[in-house]
Amino acid sequence: MRTNIYSLFMLAFIAAFTVSCSQSNDLLEQTEQNIETRAGSPLLIATPTEVNYTDVEATLTNIVEQTVNIKTAGLSPLAALTAFNVTVQGADRSKFLVDYPRLNLAGLLKALLGGGVDITVSYYPKTDIGEHNAELLVTASLLGLVMPIQTTIPLHGTSIAPNAPKxxxxxxxxxxxxxxxxxxxxxxxxxxxxxxxxxxxxxxxxxxxxxxxxxxxxxxxxxxxxxxxxxxxxxxxxxxxxxxxxxxxxxxxxxxxxxxxxxxxxxxxxxxxxxxxxxxxx
The missing domain is CATH 2.60.40.1220 (Immunoglobulin-like)
Structure with a gap:
């Protein structure tokens, strides 16, 4: 009799464990899906969405600047910013320079929620004549989000031979x-x-x-x-x-x-x- 009760107990435990694992997997998949959706949502807005530098004279001192504004959308004012980073990536990343205001996280989040943060992106082809392409990657990490939110801004530049003095x-x-x-x-x-x-x-x-x-x-x-x-x-x-x-x-x-x-x-x-x-x- 004890043996039968023990067997029934073990069968019930295995069934409960199986259901529990199945529900946990479902929850994990839903969580990952939610994170993926939140990470890919347009929470970071860039203006302009693409930067072009046209017919820039290729010289050692000629640097052309443009400004990219980054702000957030759909975030609560109570959101907590834990990290913010801007970098240039791509094959011709060495031809582009980036600089943005050095604010603390609280000040940066306040700016992002308001008028946004202006980031200076410069095209510096030096003496290299031709077409150059890269992209500006903006990454922000928020409290409560496992994955950071990101946006990319394509950067295109064409440099030409300068007008030599005569x-x-x-x-x-x-x-x-x-x-x-x-x-x-x-x-x-x-x-x-x-x-x-x-x-x-x-x-x-x-x-x-x-x-x-x-x-x-x-x-x-x-x-x-x-x-x-x-x-x-x-x-x-x-x-x-x-x-x-x-x-x-x-x-x-x-x-x-x-x-x-x-x-x-x-x-x-x-x-x-x-x-x-x-x-x-x-």
């Missing part, structure tokens, strides 16, 4: 003449030599790169390069010396490709000038 005038003109500025010591500080300058005027602001080069053709009369400077932002002034103290002295001169570059670090190509130094050193 020489529009030289002083003297090609084939013209220039006079000595002064009598100065030579590079060793002993014998006096004559010093003069040449001006190259460009169509836009320029600077001088580290690889500035100034050359004379082989077998041509060679002057001594002393220094260079930028005058009035657009004029390259080259200071030269000559061993002679009187003219005329004819020199061909070449400023090498990439030696003069504008504020966007752009190569300007070769510049050739043939000139004659006339008169005596003052």
């Amino acid at each position: 020489v529009i005038k030289t002083i003297p003109v090609n084939g013209g003449s220039v006079t000595f500025d002064s009598r100065v010591p030579d590079t060793e500080g002993t014998v006096p030599v004559g010093q003069y300058h040449l001006d190259f005027i460009f169509d836009q602001d320029i600077i001088i790169s580290n690889n500035f080069s100034l050359n004379w053709p082989v077998s041509a009369p060679v002057a001594i390069f002393i220094s260079s400077e930028i005058v009035d932002n657009r004029t390259l002034r080259v200071h030269l010396q000559d061993d002679a103290l009187t003219g005329p002295l004819t020199h061909p001169i070449q400023i090498g490709a990439g030696s003069v570059i504008n504020k966007q670090f752009v190569e300007c190509g070769n510049i050739y000038l043939i000139y004659t130094v006339t008169g005596d050193v003052p």
